[in-house]
Amino acid sequence: MPEVIIQKATMENLKDIQELNHMLFEKEHEEYDKLLNCNWTLSKEGEEYYKGRISKDDECAFIAVEGKKVIGYLVGSLTEGEDYRNLPKVAELDNTFVLKEYRKLGVGTKLHQEFIKWCKSKKVEIIKVQATAQNDKAINFYRKNGFKDYTRVLEHKLE
Ligand SMILES: CC(C)(COP(=O)(O)OP(=O)(O)OC[C@H]1O[C@@H](n2cnc3c(N)ncnc32)[C@H](O)[C@@H]1OP(=O)(O)O)[C@@H](O)C(=O)NCCC(=O)NCCS
Incomplete structure (x- = not known):
């Protein structure tokens, strides 16, 4: 395992996080979902989203750093659960990504533990998380970190 440190992200890390999220979009677009808008992350809206995760009290952003290189990130936020359930306080793990060459070394788990x-x-x-149904590796990772299936969202693309 390389010497990887987990830190709370600051505004200095905004671009790094956006770049990693952009890679996540491109990967998901390539592998699972041609409807994903790969321009979103680097748009004004995407920038505001990540600025919020970094700076707001009800949101959080963590980075994994090796030396000076940001090799992974995780963002999350407090969220409203379904109002028809008697829920305690709920948070969502919004998105997470580790550079390919650093995967399966425990970095994702370290980020998750900080979350x-x-x-x-x-x-x-x-805590809840959503993943693309075909993304078995991520779902495996989430299960390994304590998540259990709750709902399954199905989509029907009409011809
Ligand atoms: C999902 C992701 C963040 C996990 O990070 P990671 O650093 O690779 O995870 P860890 O090394 O901590 O893995 C912990 C466990 O998750 C599972 N896991 C992780 N990567 C896996 C893979 N490629 N295939 C199968 N299981 C995997 C394993 O059970 C692993 O436990 P083990 O090491 O005892 O086998 C990382 O693989 C990633 O960035 N994937 C691409 C982006 C993505 O799909 N993000 C989630 C969508 S929001």
Whole structure:
């Protein structure tokens, strides 16, 4: 395992996080979803989204750093659960990505553990995450980190 440190992201890391998220979009677009808008991350809207995750109290952003290189990130936020359930406080792991050459070395798990600490500090009791249904590796990763299937969203593309 390389010497990887997990840090809370600052505005100095904004571009790095956006770049990593852009790679995630390109990967998902290539492999699973041609409807994904790969320009979103680097748009004004995408920039505002990540600025919020970095700076707002109810949102969080973590980076994994090796030396001076940002090799992965995770962002999350407090969220409203379904109002027809009796839910305690809920947070969402919004998106996470580790550079290919650093995967399967425990970096994603370290980022996730930091997110859990943040959630606990906010008195969160349930964390949710959404993943593309075909992304078995990510789903495996989430299951390994304690998530269990709750709902399954199905889509029907009409001809
Ligand atoms: C998902 C991701 C963030 C996980 O990060 P990571 O650093 O590779 O994860 P870890 O090394 O901590 O893996 C922990 C566990 O997850 C599972 N896992 C991770 N990568 C896997 C892979 N490629 N295939 C199968 N299982 C995998 C394994 O069970 C692993 O446990 P093990 O090491 O005991 O086998 C990373 O693989 C990634 O960036 N993938 C591409 C982007 C993506 O799909 N992001 C999620 C969509 S929001």
